[in-house]
Amino acid sequence: MTGSRITNHQSRSYPRGVLFDLDGTLLDSAPDMLATVNRMRAVRGRAPMVLEALRPHVSRGARAMASAAFPDVPPEQVPELVPEFLAVYREELGLHGRPFEGVEALLAELEGDGTRWGIVTNKPETLARDLLPGLGWASRCGVLVGGDTLAERKPHPLPLLHAAQALGLDPGSCVYVGDDRRDIDAARAAGMASVVALWGYRLDDDDPAAWQGDAMIEAAADLLDPAVWPGR
Structure with a gap:
């Protein structure tokens, strides 16, 4: 069955360029984040946090995760926890997380079709770049743009525009795949088609349909079908 599906795909093509968000899209990094906040909680004499409580906050960054881990800390004091979070996270980086199911097959299929991809x-950026060798992506990822690489970060379109240029592609020939509203807003502002990664991280009250992405996909493996990709 798998063989016939791949044969069918060979008569079609994927977008020329695909850009991905990292946490919650390519990589299930929540276990690394959980190890981080639980080390922070342990030194404060607090019980471990469970993965299900932290997972929805992962795509929103260090500040959101620190706030979720320490809900009694006043919002104005949460930024003070971020340097500690990042220092501990660097020690847990890549030790517990892994690519989402279907991601490795998808990347191989894109590469086989000549599609260039990036993150x-x-x-x-340094944290993201340090993850790539352990995942086997360092030589395969065509461009990596982090939140501190440029003067702007998502939802500003600059990181996506910069990445497309680095790949030598027009933004309109690229598709961006992400699991957060900021991803979809950035893609729209950059003139890229977008895919909402429903397998990623989001809060219970998030409504991904309201983000107005060009496609909503349940699992990474579903993107093995070229027909589901938007923008071509």
Whole structure:
């Protein structure tokens, strides 16, 4: 069955360029984040946090995760926790997380079709770049843009426009795949088609349909079908 599906795909093509968010889209990094906040909680004499409580906050960054881990800390004091979070996270980086199911097959299929792919994340660039060798992506990822690479970060379109230029592609020939509203807003502002990664992280009250992405996809493996990709 798998063989016949791949044969059918060979008569079609994927977008010329695909850009991905990292956490919650390519990588299930929530276990690394959980190890981080639980080390912070332990030194304060607090019980471990469970994964299900942290997972929805992962795509929103260090500040959101620190706030979720320490809900009694006043909002104006949460930024003070971020440097500690990042320092501990660097020690847990890549030790617990793994690519989402279907991601490795998808990347291989894109590469086999000649599609260039890259990563645009709001994670600090050094942290994102340090993850790539362990995932086997360092030589395969055509461009990596972090949240501190440029003067702007998502939802501003600059990171996506920069990434497309680095790949030598027009933004209109690229598709951006992400699991957060900021991803979809950035893609729209950059003139790129977008895919909402429903397998990623989001809060219970988020309504991904309201983000108005060009496609909503339940699982990474569904993107193995070229027909579901928008913008071509």
